[in-house]
Amino acid sequence: MNTRSQRIIMKLIAASALVAGLTACQPSGAKVTPVHSDNGSQATASAGSGAASGDGRKLTIVKGPADQASQDIAIARIHRLESVSLDHWKSDDLVQITTTELVKPGTETQEPEFAYLSSTYDVTTGVKSGEGKNEETAAGRVAKEEISPDGAFSFIQEWQDKYTARNWIKNRQTGEKREIKGPTYLETGSWMDNDTYILAPGSKEGRGELLSIQTDGTVSTLQLNDLEVEAFGQFGAAQGRIYYTDNNRTLKSFDPKETKPVSLLKQVDRFDISPDRKWIAVTLRTSTGLSGTELRLFDPAGSPKGTLMAKGDTVTYTAWSPDSSKLAFAVYTEETSGMNGVYVLDTASGKVSLVGPGYYPTYPLSWNPSGTRLGVTFSGDQSLPVTEIIDFK
Template sequence: MPNKKGEIAVKLTLLLMLAIELTACSAKNGEPIPVASGASAGQTDDASAAQGAGGGKRKLTVVKETDAPKRSDVAIERIHRFEGAAIDAWLSDDALRITTTKLEKPGTDTEEPKFSYAAETVDLTSDARKPAKPAETEGDTAALVKETLSPDGKFAFVQRWKDKYTARNFIKNVATGGMTEIKGTNYLESGGWIDEGTYLLAAGSMEGRGDVLSVKTDGTVSKMTLDDPQVELFTKFTASHGRVYYTDQAQNLKTLAYGTATKPTVLATGVSGFEVAPDGARIAVSTVVGQDGTAARLLLYGADGRQQGSAIGTGDLIPYMSWSADAVKLAFAVYAEDRSGMNGVYVFDAASGTVVPVVPNAFPQYPLSWNPSGTRLGVTAAGKGDLPVTEIIDFKNQQTP
């Protein structure tokens, strides 16, 4: 007679091994990575430790059922791939304008390679492509146009860059298409809508930091007073929901209330970059690598300047981050020399508190780009022959239980 207890023990062992295999496969295939926050998080301050991909000590945090994070709303439905293409602008949720680069003649020891460029529009419902309208020109020089919509979508701040140093600025009435030119010289493209009727522009200067201009939708312009001797040049400047945010030369992130203060307060130190969520409730902040070798981290701060939870990303470099329009999802790119760490493009889902890898091992060449509703994300990285390749990621329409 076979030993029943022995058979049961063997079966239980096999089931346990299968469960471990399935868990490992899920981590490798883009399943959500829970991000600990608050007191229940223990000492897991490193999101790569939570990911547990290869090498190093792994930490196991036992979480109470009531504290367990919800399942993420981030799930990929489809990926569109466009070789040799980079995103110019989203035209709608389902359409965008791209620039396609084609190698016409390879380089030699004595000559640079020659490329040709073509503007196209793409309909993502069918992936159909067609030539785009020629870029607006002034004389023989094409102008690079950047538009930033006001919070209510009624106006846009428009910059037409004749070259990399000089831009002409306009306020555009979206409904009529009418343009009001803003007089004055502009050397920087940094700025943001402080409210629905005012755009703040850090104009820059060839001599010092230049003025911060307050531009109304009727075209009137005034100067904003900013008392901060530590700023010689704005490396990052924006405005949102009544507050101004910028970094100074000492890598401090500073803020002040527009119209009621002239001296800023420090929100965070050792900052390499930041992005304010569209609703103004959160600020994503990337830190520099510490002198002691501490990794760069991606942190979240509230509008009150308090850090929220632990790091949601760590690595040697966090070059890009971008909020979806509804402020629910934050896309970010991470690079780490240690290939077992975080590498590629990830999405943080604020509703569930999870981080999901969406383009593993990609190192974007351009900023990450959401469509207007936040259902698609554009990622442009290096492709074959150093030509760009763009992937548009469609996310499934899910509801968090």
């Protein structure tokens, strides 16, 4: 790792100073689209070759706290939890958290020692309850649950160790669970529609199979002819198609009724499909220099929708709200005049609001079930985690 990369990583962890908003640099040959702010001023953002136009969307530049009155997304309150990381939401108001306690400070020769306590926190009352060791983690079991787009079913993985999981399809109305037999070495999978879950269980030898799992427990093997993918790192499904990135970071789309994929986009760092399966947020690597990463929206066919959403050195996290109405994302740029912090896109208006200036998350961004609260965890003093939960009006 070179000195510049080390400096960027250190800033991502340690930086907490307030930094002002956004100036979008124009890549060579890019189409420039006007971007209007609510105060009447005009900025520009590159829309890239082939970007959709005439769709009525405008990207709002939010320069900092002074402009918050003009934002579509308004903040009601921020809850700050010291030494706390956010695990998952149990309801709109209840969140599972882990509190990190410093047991023994570090020295020049020894790493610091920490203790970790799991508990439930009520955001409305500020009451923490049930503090203790996480029983599942203590027993060596880690459960992961993905809910189907219509909310009727869920796909559950319970990991016995880091290589083996048991899988179930659960009817969330009746509570009935059907176990899906077979070894699983990877967590890679996604709901393709309300009735079908696509699982790439992995293998100790090569890529492994690609499985189509129905909600009645029926399992079939899909045939994918692609020599350019050894393992499914980035993976998702939407509207009858499967999406993944290959060894060359090319985003590809695969129809299960066929055997060969279609290439959609090159230089893709990651992608995030919205819960309603109508949008794909794609992080693209545009250059190796400063501001070399862009965040854009595409439809499931790979066609661009709207204008450029973000540009910086790196887009570290993206997170869709459960109803797909908002997309939260974190951007870091070494130049402080660039995009820095956590932003939220309103998909109805196409506007982007800066909601966390100077936030550099160290955990994934997390929405509550109704999309009214956003949890952000970052590094605080002595490298202890800090979580801030943003309440939106």
